[in-house]
Amino acid sequence: MKPSIYITRKLPDVCIAELKETFNVKMWESEEIAVPQDVLFSEVEKADALLTVVSDPVTDELLSVGRNLKVVANMAVGYDNIDVEAATRRGIYVCNTPDVLTETTADLTFALLLATARRVVEADQFTKEGKWQSWSPFLLAGHDVHHKTIGICGMGKIGEAVARRAKGFGMEILYHNRTRKPEAEKEIGAKYCSFDSLIGQSDFVVSMAPLTNETRHMFNAEVFQKMKSTAIFINTSRGAVADEGALYEALEQKEIAGAGLDVFEVEPITADHPLLKLQNVTALPHIGSSSIDTRMGMIHICVENIKRILSGERPKTLVNTSLLETK
């Protein structure tokens, strides 16, 4: 019998045609609506491979149902939606999609930074709503980006790509990371800083950190208080690295000047959320890697990883690499 693959979101036919030649492929037929848990559980029972998206919680319980499951290919670089430890214990490969999305996500991060600083979204609404009466000296006046200080928390590949963009804007670049990045220091002129010192000095505090037990709520009330009152917080990594209640207070109390957010503690964030009522917040629906080319590239990597694993080959991009040593 052909191995079975379950895809949790509707993907373009061209992307999966190749898989269909060799495997039984089943797909949740909606692009916008997530697969219901009961459907996912019953599909996982039969699946040899799962292609998931960031909004699918891949828990130990779900994995325990997948008796034939060999691989979970997540269409994202982050994998905090997956219990990787449980997958590893069960001998299930977990794959992600690094590299292909690096520059695209850095572009969006910088777009969000610029938009928040220069109030681009507000200005667009203002213009379209017919509110523009005349040129005026401080109409929608925002914050400069050029020659200001950017503090990047989490200097992985995307962090470095953001830093390269910042260099083009003549910015002073600070970073904090678990390990130092001597090459980034040399090539981009990024300066390593303690978290506290970065927070206190930066005009733009940019979170690029993956969500882990260590980074959950690393941006809390105390941290927002230490930021400059003119600081802008940008988050394109994971919502839960910031305590949203504390972020709301900081913005409302003008402890910081603004926030550009592509990610939220609970996604999708609903329109009645207090953060979305604030004028100094620019909010996006988790679209960091969302260019057509990059999303196609991410799907391609997922497909390639599934094909390889189901054919007994090494995957292209593996999260739980310890499985290669033990198998």
Ligand code: GLV
């Ligand atoms: C998206 O958030 C990703 O992790 O790729």
Ligand code: GLV
């Ligand atoms: C504004 O448009 C200017 O010319 O400074």
